[in-house]
Amino acid sequence: MIRDITVGQYYPAESVLHGLDPRTKLFGVLVFIISVFVFRTFPGYLVATIFLVGMIALCKVPPSFIFRGLKPILFILALTMVFNVLLTPGEILWQWKFLRITREGLVLAAKMAIRLVYLVIGSSILTLTTTPNQLTSGMERAFRPLNRLHVPVHEVAMMMSIALRFIPILLEETDKIMKAQIARGADFETGNIIQKAKNMVPLLVPLFISAFRRANDLAMAMEARCYHGGDERTQMKPLVYSAKDRIAYLILLAYLAAAILFRITGW
Amino acid sequence: MGIIKALKLCFEYQRYDDEGNIQDTQKAVDQVDLDIAPGQFIAILGHNGSGKSTLAKHMNALLLPTEGTIIIDGMDTKEEPELWKIRQKAGMVFQNPDNQIIGTVVEEDVGFGPENIGLPTEKIWKRVDESLQKTGMTAYRSHSPNKLSGGQKQRVAIAGVMAMRPSCIILDEPTAMLDPNGRVEVLKAVHDLNRLEGVTVILITHYMEEVTDADRVFVMDSGHIVMEGTPREIFSQVEKLKEYRLDVPQVTELAHELRLSGVDIPEGILTMEELAGALCQ
Structure with a gap:
């Protein structure tokens, strides 16, 4: 679901x-x-x-x-x-x-x-x-005038497209962690709203840790592929x-x- | 002059306490000397925490040495103001295929590197076509990476690196998260690039079976390079490898045990055919 x-x-x-x-x-x-x-x-x-x-x-x-x-x-x-x-x-x-x-x-x-x-x-x-990449470049172009006001347009666009790319991955991961925690006796179904929110903690903590780890890896991979911000960057499409x-x-x-x-x- | 040359390379990780003072330092790489000739297939072995990944990250300037120097294709990583020039020469593929793919479509991801180095659009397309073809991923060019298998994702990552036309690729445990089929697929792609394109390959791994075809093997332990030589030379020292908590390929191990129990066969047997040949003599 x-x-x-x-x-x-x-x-x-x-x-x-x-x-x-x-x-x-x-x-x-x-x-x-x-x-x-x-x-x-x-x-x-x-x-x-x-x-x-x-x-x-x-x-x-x-x-x-x-x-x-x-x-x-x-x-x-x-x-x-x-x-x-x-x-x-x-x-x-x-x-x-x-x-x-x-x-x-x-x-x-x-x-x-x-x-x-x-x-x-x-x-x-x-x-x-x-595609998120097209969306990014679309927004980047549309908002380019804001660059003069020192708005980091390229960076924001890049962050958005990466966030979009990782949504399915993180969802899959949430599913996995959920199942793993259910196997260990966690209960996400019963109780009132406050109880349910409390029960989410064993889901959210590992999810956040893994998201930070992924972010770290991804930043490294981007740097390894010569990413150094929006200046001098050309576009494939x-x-x-x-x-x-x-x-x-x-x-x-x-x-x-x-x-x-x-x-x-x-x- | 080799393509990658390290001189007394040292790197320290520093741990800080809550007030931001240095608590202790840990030498991840200690006095490493390396000289890698262009076109070679190099393997670096070592158990977890031996410093092999840290060494790899020096090879494309993701980390800068604490002491000593490392020179990549004539550029000193400490002196070079534009590090992306080094990274273009020495591409890197990481362990987790999901965490290194930036594009949501295979071809866009392959084009990410060339975009970063500022190539004109037509050239980017040419390079993307070329590297997808070299890694055999052309059929998947408009697919979403999320729908590919682990081995295919890793090949996309390799294509992404190849699109920058590097003279060497460093692969940091590229097969650690793959199933056996994916592992074979990725290794084949890497070997093809080495053989057909003449790209220098540095493969970091702890799967011994992946190392037998390498030109040279380095073994690392607690930050030092402790063994160096051809796969045959390395694997003929079964006892020493075990001291460094490494396994030898099954066949080599079997041959070693046979030798110990008195069968007359040479040391350093790497393949099943070889063992069969030696036994039949």
């Missing part, structure tokens, strides 16, 4: 989305996130849904793979929905003692759920179609916009304009 998080897992395939420039895709995710918050009505969400379904169809990643990324947020999702349904004042549809369900509550809960799910799916599509990217930008801008139009006209 612990390996189900898809954020940070690249899915190799040959698709239009895989071939786009990472900067285009970053911009795309940004536009999509903005649009999810700009849309306020169900017709608006329909537009967002069409856009998202189109992206899923284009990216050639099996949908089951994309939706697997939703599992970890199911709890948060359920919690937000319950609170929204029960605590929003308005026209009462059903009441039992202090619990009541209102029409407004249902609508709000549905909207929140749509937003959360779309946010996760949208960013999952980015990470599924973009430098970013060049192609015709596809221009079309993508146009589509994205049109989509954003539609979102704003929907908001202004109050549709």
Whole structure:
């Protein structure tokens, strides 16, 4: 169950989305996130849904793979929905003692759920179609102007891509340590929340130690391969916009304009 | 002039107490002299803590000597202001395959080194193609390293080093975490590079079987080089090796025992065929 998080897992395939420039895709995710918050009505969400379904169809990643990324947020999702349904004042549809369900509550809960799910799916599509290295170079290029303000853009980008690369490895390791500790009598299942949190200690301590050890090894390996920061570094896959990217930008801008139009006209 | 030359090389690890004062120092490498000719296949043996990994880290300037000098391809690691020039000449492969792969796609990882030394894009691609081919990993170029076997990951790591066109590669127990198949696969790749590309190989290991094909073998114990010679010379001294807590290959051990019990065969037998030949005479 612990390996189900898809954020940070690249899915190799040959698709239009895989071939786009990472900067285009970053911009795309940004536009999509903005649009999810700009849309306020169900017709608006329909537009967002069409856009998202189109992206899923284009990216050639099996949908089951994309939706697997939703599992970890199911709890948060359920919690937000319950609170929204029960605590929003308005026209009462059903009441039992202090619990009541209102029409407004249902609508709000549905909207929140749509937003959360779309946010996760949208960013999952980015990470599924973009290798962390591409993502890094995309962000590095996009934020390069900040270099003048002495923001270590390259270093941050490098750290991010390494973190992404090690997520699956550390997850696997967590699984392994968990099993090893269960074999030694550790209990991760029973007890209340505080008890459970306490029981995590024998899992977290070895995990942290191993993560530090890995970090140390990796730093050494990077140095051994001549890594000395971002200066004078060239790129194997430098970013060049192609015709596809221009079309993508146009589509994205049109989509954003539609979102704003929907908001202004109050549709 | 050898490609790697060490003169009275010493390295001390220092342990600090809570206040940051030096508590004690431990000599990990002590007065080591080395001279390695280009194109050779060198093996360094030693049990855990004998200083072999510390010595290896001196060979591409990851550690700088406390005393003495080490010269790699004419560059003194203590004098050179741009250490990556040395690291480009002497590439290093580590024990844990997971902890040395930086890219999430095989070819991006192989390209990491050439990117760091600032090559233009077309040249990087050429080198990546070349080194993937040399290590037989071309078919896996767009795979994720997480989905490869241990032996394949280690070959990717070797390809990553080869992409910098080093004149020598240092492998620090590259097979310690692999299964027997992976071990054979990695050793074959390393031997091919040595034979076909003329790359100097320094293989650090504690598997005796991996050493029998080497040109020269060094044995280390508590920071010193205690034995030096061809595999045959080294393995003919079974008793001495055992003193340094090292095992000899099974066949050699068997031949040694046979000799002790009076069978007339020569010392330093390395392969099964040899033993069979000697016994049949």
